[in-house]
Each structure stands twice: as structure tokens, then as C-alpha cells.
Amino acid sequence: MSVARIARENKRQLGQFMTPRITAAAIVNSLNIAEDDTILEPSFGEGAFIFEIVSALAQRLGKQRAQEWAQTKLFGCEVDPRAFAAFSNQWERLCLGPLPSSFECCDFLKWLPPGCDKGAAINRKKYVSSHLEFFDLVIGNPPFGGSIDRAIQDDLDDILGFRDGMKIKKETYAFFITKSLDLLKLGGRLCFICSDTLLTIPTMRGLRNWLHGNCDVRISEVPESQFVDSKQDMLLVTLTKHNRKAPYVTVFDHHTRIEDIEATENLSWRVNGEYARYFTGQTLGDKMVASSGMTIGNNALFLRHISDGIIEEPYDFSFGREQITLQREIMRARLGKIAPARRKRIEELERLGETQRVVVWTPREAPAIVAIPHEDYRYYNKATPQIIYSEPAWAIFWRDEGDYVYTFKKTGNWYLHGVGGKPYFGREGLTWALIAPRLRTRYLPAGYILDSGAPCAFLRPGVEHDELLFIMGWTLTDLCTRILKNVINHTRNIQSKDFERIPYPAWMSSQARADAIGCVKQLLGAARHGQVFDFNSPEVVALNGFYAYIAPGISPHKQRAQHDGTALRLPLW
Numbered sequence: 001m002s003v004a005r006i007a008r009e010n011k012r013q014l015g016q017f018m019t020p021r022i023t024a025a026a027i028v029n030s031l032n033i034a035e036d037d038t039i040l041e042p043s044f045g046e047g048a049f050i051f052e053i054v055s056a057l058a059q060r061l062g063k064q065r066a067q068e069w070a071q072t073k074l075f076g077c078e079v080d081p082r083a084f085a086a087f088s089n090q091w092e093r094l095c096l097g098p099l100p101s102s103f104e105c106c107d108f109l110k111w112l113p114p115g116c117d118k119g120a121a122i123n124r125k126k127y128v129s130s131h132l133e134f135f136d137l138v139i140g141n142p143p144f145g146g147s148i149d150r151a152i153q154d155d156l157d158d159i160l161g162f163r164d165g166m167k168i169k170k171e172t173y174a175f176f177i178t179k180s181l182d183l184l185k186l187g188g189r190l191c192f193i194c195s196d197t198l199l200t201i202p203t204m205r206g207l208r209n210w211l212h213g214n215c216d217v218r219i220s221e222v223p224e225s226q227f228v229d230s231k232q233d234m235l236l237v238t239l240t241k242h243n244r245k246a247p248y249v250t251v252f253d254h255h256t257r258i259e260d261i262e263a264t265e266n267l268s269w270r271v272n273g274e275y276a277r278y279f280t281g282q283t284l285g286d287k288m289v290a291s292s293g294m295t296i297g298n299n300a301l302f303l304r305h306i307s308d309g310i311i312e313e314p315y316d317f318s319f320g321r322e323q324i325t326l327q328r329e330i331m332r333a334r335l336g337k338i339a340p341a342r343r344k345r346i347e348e349l350e351r352l353g354e355t356q357r358v359v360v361w362t363p364r365e366a367p368a369i370v371a372i373p374h375e376d377y378r379y380y381n382k383a384t385p386q387i388i389y390s391e392p393a394w395a396i397f398w399r400d401e402g403d404y405v406y407t408f409k410k411t412g413n414w415y416l417h418g419v420g421g422k423p424y425f426g427r428e429g430l431t432w433a434l435i436a437p438r439l440r441t442r443y444l445p446a447g448y449i450l451d452s453g454a455p456c457a458f459l460r461p462g463v464e465h466d467e468l469l470f471i472m473g474w475t476l477t478d479l480c481t482r483i484l485k486n487v488i489n490h491t492r493n494i495q496s497k498d499f500e501r502i503p504y505p506a507w508m509s510s511q512a513r514a515d516a517i518g519c520v521k522q523l524l525g526a527a528r529h530g531q532v533f534d535f536n537s538p539e540v541v542a543l544n545g546f547y548a549y550i551a552p553g554i555s556p557h558k559q560r561a562q563h564d565g566t567a568l569r570l571p572l573w
């Protein structure tokens with residue numbers, strides 16, 4: 001690896017991008033820091049916030065008093081020795097006196113303030129009985145997507161990973177916020193630059209729940225935002241700790257009521273009056289169960305592109321046997337850890353010279369030409385940009401009901417041995433591209449093996465078949481996309497759970513529903529006969545009219561009139 005690449009990888013692992021001084025200054029100046037405040041910067045990098053705080057106080061109190069204050073009231077952690085050295089050099093250059101011992105080159109997640117037993121940071125029992133509430137202000141720009149020391153991940157999860165009955169995701173910014181709040185006095189403030197995924201992403205649901213359950217929450221733009229080395233959209237989160245639920249969350253100057261937030265399944269902070277009305281209770285998850293698919297581990301080994309009904313198979317597959325060894329099992333285990341009982345079992349198997357079945361693949365002299373469908377292959381559902389329908393483009397080697405792929409997954413060099421979506425393999429449903437700016441829904445015929453890049457949804461038992469097409473039509477509308485992207489998850493990933501959280505269009509009359517289903521049937525029929533649609537196709541645009549929101553109390557007659565105005569004209573075949 002080149003030096004530049006190693007440096008980039010280091011920065012990524014540390015979630016390291018420094019706040020411009022002008023941004024830090026604008027934030028510090030908005031906070032009215034007082035002389036008796038005790039302040040923490042938990043990952044101060046090269047010290048943008050620290051220097052701005054000292055400078056703000058020096059302007060008010062004079063340099064000497066600001067320096068004295070910093071010696072006893074200002075605390076900081078930074079794990080990267082290089083950044084710490086840059087910080088302490090700058091401290092010296094600015095003649096701010098001896099570097100306070102309250103600035104430590106250490107891991108914040110292992111650190112606790114004075115008066116606490118340091119070991120309590122990774123010991124749940126000691127942590128909860130420690131007097132943690134020490135700071136009036138915690139400020140900074142914590143690492144986003146950084147790595148957490150493997151050796152303490154499980155201990156930290158035990159301490160920080162569950163609050164007010166919900167999971168806090170094991171992610172650096174989530175853990176930094178959670179721990180920082182623990183360290184705040186009642187009435188204290190936390191002010192962090194943070195990834196904007198905090199607003200809606202389902203994995204941060206538990207964090208949002210805990211924050212608005214215990215703090216006043218204010219989300220605002222990052223002032224003077226001039227980050228050069230981050231592509232992530234950022235926001236400023238300001239929390240005031242009260243240990244009680246606030247009536248609303250303030251998001252970009254808009255008060256969002258907690259009851260509207262709680263009407264959304266992901267506890268979205270982006271719901272507002274406009275969107276709250278769609279969240280009346282029924283969701284697509286009531287009609288369909290959505291699932292991710294599997295990651296094969298080695299696509300080139302098992303996946304073949306179908307061209308004119310033909311694939312080329314370069315390998316002969318067979319099974320062989322391989323020695324079981326503890327060393328190999330440790331390599332494959334999560335965090336390299338194996339439970340003592342399992343370890344003992346493996347050691348015993350190794351001692352006995354036991355073997356396990358593994359897949360062997362031998363390159364053929366010339367690839368075999370195979371016409372699809374074929375009993376050794378199944379269609380494979382990979383993401384495509386197409387909507388409504390696409391012809392099968394991939395086949396997976398699936399001899400003996402997938403025995404080769406499953407065995408390869410079980411014995412490969414990773415710990416993700418589970419097969420995502422297995423119970424749904426072969427079922428008829430809907431599918432879409434996981435990474436896309438909007439739901440690109442298409443019909444999934446029966447018979448496919450599922451890929452993780454294209455999540456799928458299947459009718460729940462007892463739900464009538466027409467719901468599949470009704471829901472497909474709904475998910476192709478602009479309104480559905482707006483709800484999904486504004487309220488449910490505004491990132492580019494559209495996970496199975498996001499789909500289940502979309503409101504069901506319960507506002508439609510039975511006639512409007514029947515019209516919509518008729519229209520989607522025609523669309524699907526045309527697509528299966530080779531017509532290609534996109535979101536600009538008039539027939540797809542017209543779906544917006546069919547599914548338009550009708551406030552309760554509007555007569556079916558008026559609904560009809562609305563839909564007639566957007567009737568579809570599709571070719572007959």
C-alpha cells in the first residue's frame with residue numbers, strides 16, 4: 001500500500017476530518033461559555049474547538065485568567081498521537097503555558113473524568129454506580145464511522161448499547177454521544193457536529209428515542225461549514241440534558257412534535273405536519289414482509305451472466321475434505337473470539353484429525369455452454385436500475401438445492417456464515433435496488449435466489465394477491481419517494497425495514513384502488529412484452545394521480561374525478 005493510501009485508511013479508521021477554525025469559532029461564540037463552566041472535547045484532533053474556547057475566554061477575561069481556567073476546567077481526549085502532537089505544538093507556539101494534564105492522548109471510550117475509577121469505563125457494574133455527571137458542556141466533532149477498539153467492543157456495547165428499552169448502534173458517533181450525555185450535569189449542554197444520518201436512519205432509532213426522551217434537542221446547520229475532506233452531510237446537534245421528555249424536537253427551526261415522531265416507526269426527526277398525516281398506523285409491513293438477500297462471498301465463482309439464454313461455465317465443481325484446526329476457526333470467528341466450550345470442541349476435533357467438507361472448483365479447459373433454464377442453475381436477483389419488470393440477467397450455480405454455495409459460505413474465511421433471505425428464496429414478490437435515489441420497484445417472479453444488493457418484499461400469509469401490484473404502483477409514485485426519503489431514511493440505502501415502514505395508502509377508496517390495480521396490471525403486462533418504462537414514462541407519471549392523498553371525508557365521487565383526469569392510455573397487445 002502506498003504511504004498516501006495508508007494515511008487515508010488511518011484517517012478513515014479514526015473518523016478523522018478536522019473542523020475548520022472558522023466553523024469551530026462560530027459554534028463556540030454561539031454558546032456563551034461562562035467562566036465556571038467545566039468543558040470536555042472528547043476527540044479534539046488538532047484542537048480547533050479547544051483553541052477557540054481558550055481564545056473566546058481570553059477575550060472576555062484576559063489571557064492570564066483564561067490560561068488558569070483551562071488548567072482546571074478544560075478537558076480533552078485524542079486517540080491519535082500524531083494529532084495530539086500537532087495540538088501540543090500549537091499550544092506551545094501560542095504561549096498558553098504548560099499543557100494542562102487534563103488533555104490526554106487516549107481513547108475517550110476508555111476514559112472517565114477525575115474522581116471516577118478509570119476501570120469503570122469498561123465495566124458495566126462500576127460504570128453505572130460511578131458519579132459521572134461532571135461537565136457543563138461537551139463540545140466537538142466526534143468520529144463518524146471510525147473503528148472501536150475490538151478488545152472493548154462487547155464491554156462498551158454492554159454499557160452504552162441499550163438505553164430506554166432500545167438498541168444504541170455500536171457506531172463511534174452514537175457511542176460518543178451516549179457517553180458524553182452520561183458525563184453531562186443536569187441542565188448541561190452537548191454541542192456536536194454530526195452526520196446527518198442521525199435524523200432518519202433506522203439504525204439510529206434507539207439513539208433518537210433516548211435523546212428526545214431525555215433532552216431538549218435542537219438540530220441546525222453547521223455554521224461557516226467549510227469542510228474540505230468529508231463528503232458526509234453534516235449538521236449541528238445541540239442537546240440540553242433534562243432527564244425528561246421534551247414536547248418537540250427543533251429541526252432547522254421547525255418544531256416537530258414528539259407524538260408525530262412517535263407515529264413513524266423509525267422515530268424520524270424529519271417528519272413534520274406535511275408528512276405526519278400519512279402515518280396513521282397502517283404500513284406496508286402489515287401486508288408484506290421484506291427481506292435482504294445473501295452475499296455469496298465470491299460472486300465470480302458461482303454467478304453467470306445470461307446472454308441470449310446461454311451461460312458459460314468455466315468450472316467443474318466437486319466436494320473435498322479439509323482438516324479442522326483451531327487456528328483456522330479463530331481466523332473465521334467474529335473478533336477472533338471463540339466461546340470456551342466451542343474452543344474445546346474444536347481442539348478435540350483437531351486432536352482427532354477430523355475433517356470438514358469443502359467446495360473444490362477446477363477450471364475447465366474450455367467453458368461449458370449451458371442453456372438456461374437448467375436444473376443446476378437458478379435465476380439470481382441482482383439489483384438493476386429497471387422498474388416494473390426486467391428479464392432474468394444472472395444465473396447462480398445451484399446444484400443440489402444450493403449445497404455448493406451453502407457449503408462455501410459455511411467454510412469460507414468470514415464470520416457471516418448466515419444466508420440472508422433464505423426462507424424467501426424462490427418466492428414471488430417485489431424487489432428494488434438497495435442503493436438508489438428512489439424506490440425502483442419491480443415485480444419479482446417466483447423461482448429466484450436473492451442477492452443482498454436487491455432487497456425484496458413478499459405478501460404475508462392471507463393477504464390477497466392483488467396487493468402485490470397495488471403496492472408496486474404505490475412505491476413507484478413521487479409521494480411515496482418523498483415520504484421514504486424525507487421521513488424514513490434519507491440516505492441512499494433503501495433497506496428491507498425501510499420498505500416495511502412506508503405508510504400503506506389507506507386513504508384510497510375501493511374504486512380508486514381497483515383502478516390503480518388495473519393500471520399496474522397493464523403496465524406489468526406491457527413490460528413483460530418488452531416495453532421499457534422509466535420515471536418519465538407518462539404511464540408511470542400517471543400513477544401519481546391514482547395514489548394521490550385524499551383527506552378523510554372527501555367523497556368517492558370526487559376521488560374518481562381526480563383519477564379520471566390522469567387516466568392511462570396503454571397500448572393493447
Ligand SMILES: C[S@@+](CC[C@H](N)C(=O)[O-])C[C@H]1O[C@@H](n2cnc3c(N)ncnc32)[C@H](O)[C@@H]1O
Pocket residue numbers: 014015016017018019020042043044045046047048049077078079080083106107108109140141142143144146
Ligand atoms: C472528526 S475528527 C474531529 C477532530 C476535532 N474534534 C475537530 O473538530 O477538529 C474526530 C477525531 O476523533 C479522534 N478519535 C477517533 N476515535 C477516538 C477515540 N476513541 N477517542 C478519542 N479520539 C478519537 C480522531 O483521531 C479525530 O481526530
